[in-house]
Amino acid sequence: MAFPLNRPRRLRRTEVLRRMVRETRLSPDNLIQPIFVCPGRGVFNPINAMPGVAQLSPDMALREAREIAGAGVPAVILFGLPQHKDAIGSEAWSDNGSVQTAIREIKEHVPDLAVITDVCMCEYTDHGHCGAVKDGDVDNDATLELLRREALSHARAGADIVAPSDMMDGRVGAIRAVLDENGFARVPIMAYSAKYASAFYGPFREAAESAPKFGDRRSYQMDPANGDEALREVALDLQEGADIVMVKPALPYLDLIWRVKQEFKVPVAAYNVSGEYSMIRAAGINGWLDERRAAMEVLVGIKRAGADMILTYFAKQAARELNG
Numbered sequence: 271m272a273f274p275l276n277r278p279r280r281l282r283r284t285e286v287l288r289r290m291v292r293e294t295r296l297s298p299d300n301l302i303q304p305i306f307v308c309p310g311r312g313v314f315n316p317i318n319a320m321p322g323v324a325q326l327s328p329d330m331a332l333r334e335a336r337e338i339a340g341a342g343v344p345a346v347i348l349f350g351l352p353q354h355k356d357a358i359g360s361e362a363w364s365d366n367g368s369v370q371t372a373i374r375e376i377k378e379h380v381p382d383l384a385v386i387t388d389v390c391m392c393e394y395t396d397h398g399h400c401g402a403v404k405d406g407d408v409d410n411d412a413t414l415e416l417l418r419r420e421a422l423s424h425a426r427a428g429a430d431i432v433a434p435s436d437m438m439d440g441r442v443g444a445i446r447a448v449l450d451e452n453g454f455a456r457v458p459i460m461a462y463s464a465k466y467a468s469a470f471y472g473p474f475r476e477a478a479e480s481a482p483k484f485g486d487r488r489s490y491q492m493d494p495a496n497g498d499e500a501l502r503e504v505a506l507d508l509q510e511g512a513d514i515v516m517v518k519p520a521l522p523y524l525d526l527i528w529r530v531k532q533e534f535k536v537p538v539a540a541y542n543v544s545g546e547y548s549m550i551r552a553a554g555i556n557g558w559l560d561e562r563r564a565a566m567e568v569l570v571g572i573k574r575a576g577a578d579m580i581l582t583y584f585a586k587q588a589a590r591e592l593n594g
């Protein structure tokens with residue numbers, strides 16, 4: 271049954287035939303748009319390494335949230351910048367912090383937009399690490415208490431989903447317990463389960479002002495060479511009560527998106543991170559590739575690999591394109 275009987279090109283001949291046999295369909299419902307929220311009013315502070323992305327004060331974040339919802343994107347994930355940083359990142363659980371304020375604004379005015387919050391300490395600590403530092407390393411168990419405070423304050427402000435990204439051991443269980451004890455048993459946890467120590471976070475660290483002041487994150491984020499370990503991390507997070515698990519970044523780890531989906535059959539998110547965005551933007555700005563097509567190809571590829579949800583800085587633009 272080989273050539274000339276089999277001619278795969280027959281089904282590629284026209285757009286209507288291609289539509290009929292298309293296996294993967296990207297929908298705006300698959301997309302989640304990140305927003306960087308900073309203190310103040312009327313602040314729009316562009317990020318040099320991420321053209322098209324800016325730090326926004328809560329009022330500006332609300333404006334952006336309306337546009338994102340208007341494009342048909344169902345959810346945003348908020349990253350916060352504090353007024354002041356300190357050793358334990360105490361502004362992370364301030365009820366008047368930039369993220370908490372933005373959550374309340376968005377939930378009041380755009381209630382149908384799901385608000386996810388990134389739960390981590392690196393934007394709030396003066397040393398830039400994702401937790402409390404002791405003897406030159408992040409103290410796992412001391413950090414759990416800080417994360418519990420932060421997650422609870424996000425839930426109190428009205429977050430629909432909390433998303434811990436710190437990679438401390440046991441943090442999903444610790445956050446699940448504090449939410450349940452305080453009447454937030456209905457708030458799901460999206461766990462950054464397989465989060466790798468990646469060079470592709472570079473532009474984000476400018477946006478979130480969260481680069482570590484000494485060392486790196488390799489004592490808590492995963493080694494890019496490891497795959498089986500990602501499955502163990504996912505299994506632990508599910509045991510501790512994670513509702514959604516994440517693989518991050520997306521492009522160098524498509525095999526893990528696939529393996530996690532095949533193995534666990536739970537909702538899987540993939541984070542198309544800042545560096546993955548910036549390299550397409552940079553090539554597009556230089557005229558080296560067709561940025562819109564490249565972005566759509568990347569997103570459909572991440573979905574084909576098994577992701578149900580894709581966190582991406584292209585979300586609003588891609589949703590508009592999908593809606594014609």
Ligand code: PBG
Pocket residue numbers: 388390392400435436470471472473474475480487542543544545
């Ligand atoms: C916080 C956090 C990071 C990202 C999401 N949450 C940065 C890091 O771990 O250094 C990266 C997102 C991106 O690059 O777009 N820990």
